[in-house]
Amino acid sequence: MEYVKTEKEDLPDLRVNIGALELANPVMTASGTFGYAREFANLMNLHRLGAVIVKGISLYPREGNPPPRIVETACGMLNAIGLQNVGVDRFVSEKMKYLAGLSIPVIVNILGDSVEEYRQIAEKLVGVDGVAGIEVNISCPNVKKGGVAFGTDAVMAAAVTEAVKGVADVPVMVKLSPNVSDVTVVARAVEDAGADCISLINTLIGMGIDLKTKRPALANIIGGLSGPAIKPVALRMVYQVANAVSIPVIGIGGISSTEDALEFMLAGATAVQIGTANFVTPRISEEIVEGIHKYAVAEKLNSIRSLIGGLITD
Amino acid sequence: MEYVKTEKEDLPDLRVNIGALELANPVMTASGTFGYAREFANLMNLHRLGAVIVKGISLYPREGNPPPRIVETACGMLNAIGLQNVGVDRFVSEKMKYLAGLSIPVIVNILGDSVEEYRQIAEKLVGVDGVAGIEVNISCPNVKKGGVAFGTDAVMAAAVTEAVKGVADVPVMVKLSPNVSDVTVVARAVEDAGADCISLINTLIGMGIDLKTKRPALANIIGGLSGPAIKPVALRMVYQVANAVSIPVIGIGGISSTEDALEFMLAGATAVQIGTANFVTPRISEEIVEGIHKYAVAEKLNSIRSLIGGLITD
Amino acid sequence: MPQYQEKAIITRVEQFSVKNFRLTLDSPEIASCAKPGQFVMIRTGVGNDPLLRRPFSIHQTSSNGAIQIYFKAVGRGTDILAHVKKGEALSVFGPLGQGFKVREDSPAVLVGGGLGIAPMLFLAKAICRLKNVCSKGLVILGGREKNELAPLLDDFHEIGITLYTATDDGSLGHHGNVVDVLHSIDLPANCTIYSCGPEPMLAGIADLARQNGVVCQVSVESVMACGMGACLGCSKPRKDGSYAHVCLNGPVFNAEELKWNT
């Protein structure tokens, strides 16, 4: 598969590399917040994105949680979608055709209930046209079995990484949970287990209550907190992990503007993912690509890569 | 020392008990956000508060961190005050006189660099007129030595609790860090070590970056995130801990309104602490006392205690 | 299905009661392709709080590029909208969702309760371009009290469709709710009911439709984050146990498809 790439001669050069994968620019869309990309096709030029990461896929189809699944919070939202998805087989047969037609890398976010399930899903993605990478979600807080345990346990996280790496024919990105005492421990464990890059953060575990009904605001009681509210936590963790590992780090968490994206790059992120902001401003991901381009021009950067980890801390 | 208490006959009864300490109502002010109370004396009637918790006190005076110490974030703020305080000796000689004159319980928040330091501070508070309780801060993220390690390590947390309990002549509240994989593990450890009650959450560790200068927004690089942004995380942890221990739990985190306070009580909190909201609306703590009173009247509650843990989750 | 993210200038603000408002927005792209029953997502604030857009039915469109929403201030977002002024701009995203499927040759019975009136004007206008559907058709509007309905009646009268009203306090039309009115009248033969309003009302209408063997389309609500199928947050249980998504498969559904809590 060939992507439309920025030529070396095009300045500023916005290309970044995550493992063996080269992106035309550092802006991706976060899993679960961009559907299967097609939903956004008549709102923006999808081809301008660095990459698209699709909604989490499991081995078997899942109906997801009963409503209410989302609730707004101060500068953020809680979700407990419960990984509603069509399962890997139907994903490959129904959704990949359109995605493969896009001239940008498509990364498939996967989630299993066991190490073996992760391996099986990854296996089913081998050789599938259009799959440019796999993002291993070991951090989804909404699924009772599995999800959390893998993300908060360095040994399990490493085991999942190894299993997926063992079969995958594309770069493997492992997505970390922020609900841990020391995120660098898990980061180092997945790096040692062979991850090509690390993305973080997934949502913080939170809860909402409806005072009027005296009931939880989400049917699932707890859910994942995302949006601008969590940006400071995400920025801190990206900074810590970028200083702890030598594989590329992808920053996620509350990014809603070009400035936010650039801050994550200064903290050490090679690229970023836009999540909740896609709901607020459907065109935001493309706008951030444009914004980064403008910034690079204004700052006379030859390559946006010169920003990565450029935070001055003396 | 005698406090002005609500009489049993006064309905609705807003009294709550945290350990041996009875509060006239469930509203306290959080450490570090209410100075030494005197700062608020000409803004509100301090005597209407359930209790006052003063700024963290260490064994020796601390100058705190260089500026900038605070930065605003989406619906929240980061602080890295660095525990600036006069030290326990001067606290007792200079600040306690005024505080002892208040007709409400004064709880002293303490922080040490070692188990032994915590013990020494607690010892210096023994018999001091006006000290109604001690809150052990094992969770301050802004002090390089100590702080974090105690709060994220159940064994150390228990050791600190035991040391303080060993000398204190007043109820001991242990304040937990949210920056852990499983807050119930630490909660159970401090309960087993003899804590009279548990308060949570302290701030989430976060970071801000100034894109213009390419420098961290805080001189200390990382700081503590507080305010409405963190409320969903706080509510979840209070719910988890209240279901894991049998000592009273005090809810803290982003509480800015009567509704917020009541939600924490439904989640299982016996009382609450108001933090960052004191900066935004200096009179807020008294307003929340009034709001809870009104709610109890409107809902015809005989006692506000009937709300504690009343969340319906069937 | 085109969708637009427009900065729409507010050209008119009408306040009908303490809490009920109608806004006219200059939104030519959305106006040009919107269909009755579709909705828009509107940003209510400037900062990040409230964060999410709020969904509103398209109340009516005009050929000069305007759209209207008719709303009630019930919380933080709508309170902010209740304070906007003529000349200010709002970020509007739409048109979204599946609107009503107008069945030709079937007399239309439109039932709007409370804010469920909002999409009915747009629908009534579209329907009355089809003679059969309109001449035997009728509209029933219900509200708590007179003020909620009265300011809208002229717009419906203009269309020339038979109009019934009902208010909870009896201050206008039938003293009671729209379901009572539906029960009290003879439904046109082979009619189709198009309805929007609170869930208990829709459940009642769905029930009545089933008993009368007529088709019933309902426009339902749900909390929404994206309004366009990206978040999967707006799930609604179907009769068959699976979940529909209100923003994508709805907001208008065949009443038979959904599970009703009755």
Add this chain to the structure above:
Amino acid sequence: MPQYQEKAIITRVEQFSVKNFRLTLDSPEIASCAKPGQFVMIRTGVGNDPLLRRPFSIHQTSSNGAIQIYFKAVGRGTDILAHVKKGEALSVFGPLGQGFKVREDSPAVLVGGGLGIAPMLFLAKAICRLKNVCSKGLVILGGREKNELAPLLDDFHEIGITLYTATDDGSLGHHGNVVDVLHSIDLPANCTIYSCGPEPMLAGIADLARQNGVVCQVSVESVMACGMGACLGCSKPRKDGSYAHVCLNGPVFNAEELKWNT
């Protein structure tokens, strides 16, 4: 020291340039006890974002219970303030901090640069109630260009104190900054300099004062969360290595007390 949390109605909005505004607020309690150099903390938004109040010097008070602030739109909070309208209410908290300590029998030299002009009007008025201090005194105001100063000059002229102006672009008064002006004039004997403005300017003035052996009071800025000594966030290094708190020990300090980065 009384402090009040008031809902203040905006009675006048003046726009002096694209970014510079002056608001008049009906705030009788604060007006009744404010002193020159003190400040207020104002909530700029309705939701939780922006969360914190913003500090503004009291520009002047009036006997009918009004206070004024003079500000520049530089970010999120001040941008919102730049859009408020007459008749709306703002939550104002103050008066806060230690103001200028007017030294009787010492001619006053007031120096305001940029938004540092804001507190100088209030101070000039207070000072000119003392004959000696005023008659030999003078005011120097500096800005980027004419529009930043011109609209304020009448207010200063009224007071009857000698006035110098300087602009970076030379469009009004001296072509250069206020420190140049200070250097170019003969300071009145035994005078006291009262100044407010950007740090480099204050550092320059502090330096000049030291060289001339005159007392210099400076009003400095800092990020603030509470404005009243509760958060300890507004620390400023003192010469002796300890930290002062701008909201409590300042914003006005004796220049000698602070550490200057020069």
